[in-house]
Amino acid sequence: MCNVFISGATGKVGRILIEEVLEDIDLKLAGGSASKESKDLGKDLGALIGRSNININIFEGISNEKDIDLIIDFSRPKNSIQVSRFARKENIPILIGTTGFNEDELNEINEISKEIPLLIAPNTSMGVALFKKILDYSKEVLNETSSIEIYEQHHKEKKDSPSGTAINLKDQLKDIVSNKDIHIVSSREGDSPGVHTIKLSFEDETIEISHKVSDRSIFAKGAIIAGKWLKDKPPGLYTMQDIYS
Numbered sequence: 001m002c003n004v005f006i007s008g009a010t011g012k013v014g015r016i017l018i019e020e021v022l023e024d025i026d027l028k029l030a031g032g033s034a035s036k037e038s039k040d041l042g043k044d045l046g047a048l049i050g051r052s053n054i055n056i057n058i059f060e061g062i063s064n065e066k067d068i069d070l071i072i073d074f075s076r077p078k079n080s081i082q083v084s085r086f087a088r089k090e091n092i093p094i095l096i097g098t099t100g101f102n103e104d105e106l107n108e109i110n111e112i113s114k115e116i117p118l119l120i121a122p123n124t125s126m127g128v129a130l131f132k133k134i135l136d137y138s139k140e141v142l143n144e145t146s147s148i149e150i151y152e153q154h155h156k157e158k159k160d161s162p163s164g165t166a167i168n169l170k171d172q173l174k175d176i177v178s179n180k181d182i183h184i185v186s187s188r189e190g191d192s193p194g195v196h197t198i199k200l201s202f203e204d205e206t207i208e209i210s211h212k213v214s215d216r217s218i219f220a221k222g223a224i225i226a227g228k229w230l231k232d233k234p235p236g237l238y239t240m241q242d243i244y245s
Contacts, residue, residue, distance in 0.1 A: 002231055003030040005068045007083045008075030009045060009058055010034040013097065016220035017072060018049050024224065029056060030068045035079060036060045068092055070231045072223050077101045084112050093117040093231045097124050097223055099164025113237035119230045121240045122164030124222035128196070129240040131211045132172060135198075139176050144202065148173060150184045151197040162186045165196055173198075193219075 004021050008014045009032030021027045032045050038058070046054035062071070062083060071087050071094040073080050080098040087094040096109070099122050112118060135142070142148070150173075152166040162184040170182050193213040200207040213219075222240070229243050 001028050002026060002228065003028050003067050003069045004227065005030045005062060005066065005071045006032040007062065007071060007073035007079065008034065008098070010038050010040045010048065011074055012216055013074045013219050013223070015049050016217050017074070017223060018045055020217075020220045020224050022046075022051075022054070026228070027224070029054070031056055031062070031066050032058050033060060033062055033075075033083075034058050035076065062086055064090055070227050071095070072227055073098055074219075074223070077105055081105055081108060084109060084118070087118075088112045088115050091116060093119075093227075093233070095119045095121065095124075095223055095227050095230055097121055097219065100160035101164075110237060114235060116235050117230050117233040117238065118236070119226055119238040119240070119242075121223075121226065122168045123194070123219070124226055124240060125211075125213065125218045126222055126225075126240075126244065127211050127213075127218070128165060129244045131196070131209070132169070132241055133244070134209065135169075135172055135176065142173065142177050142200070145177070145180070145200045146203060147201040148177065148180055148182045149199045149201075150182065151195075151199065152184065153187045153189070153192050153195040155191045155193065156188045158188055161188060163194070163196075165194070169196065169198065 004027050006014055006017050021029045040058055043058050044053040045056045046052055073083050074097040077100050080096050150166050152163050166184050173182050193216040195212045197208055197210040
């Protein structure tokens with residue numbers, strides 16, 4: 001049995017994660033946290049997702065009083081760093097699904113991963129992991145393009161723009177075709193869980209590769225798969241591609 005703590009439990013993905021953990025016979029919900037501004041602080045995690053009470057309340061932080069085997073974090077960058085520091089102190093594997101980190105925060109995450117298993121995933125869906133593998137297998141084709149553009153769309157409440165997934169895709173493409181400028185076009189509207197399209201332009205034709213999310217539950221399901229994989233790994237910095245290699 002793996003005891004899972006959810007950081008960012010009141011968010012869109014956090015609520016689905018609660019449901020997924022409660023339904024999984026291999027997992028046990030150890031607790032959940034939210035920001036100090038959350039109106040749901042103190043609420044029972046079961047009640048939060050429309051179930052009967054499970055006698056686990058939402059708190060602002062995380063403490064070593066709880067028996068935790070794995071932390072899954074979908075919160076905000078500053079909180080993710082604090083939770084990662086706690087994970088290092090307590091030697092607990094952590095999966096970070098938060099996006100929007102600055103360079104200093106990413107450097108600290110890298111340092112923390114030298115002491116504990118840490119998986120950072122701007123996108124936890126299996127589809128994006130496969131999407132990125134397609135790009136890896138297409139290096140010769142990518143080098144023949146005249147231009148490459150990334151289009152991404154998310155719901156209007158998403159704070160970071162461009163998205164972490166789009167930035168991650170751009171970084172991957174730059175490693176393959178370092179001599180080309182790669183532009184990201186972002187839009188924030190409606191309730192879209194996420195669409196990412198890479199447009200490859202050649203002399204007289206174009207190719208578009210797209211990944212579209214129809215239900216954000218895939219992020220929670222992917223995080224559960226990744227968390228189970230991560231919990232027995234040695235210290236290191238991991239990605240979703242490591243799981244599907």
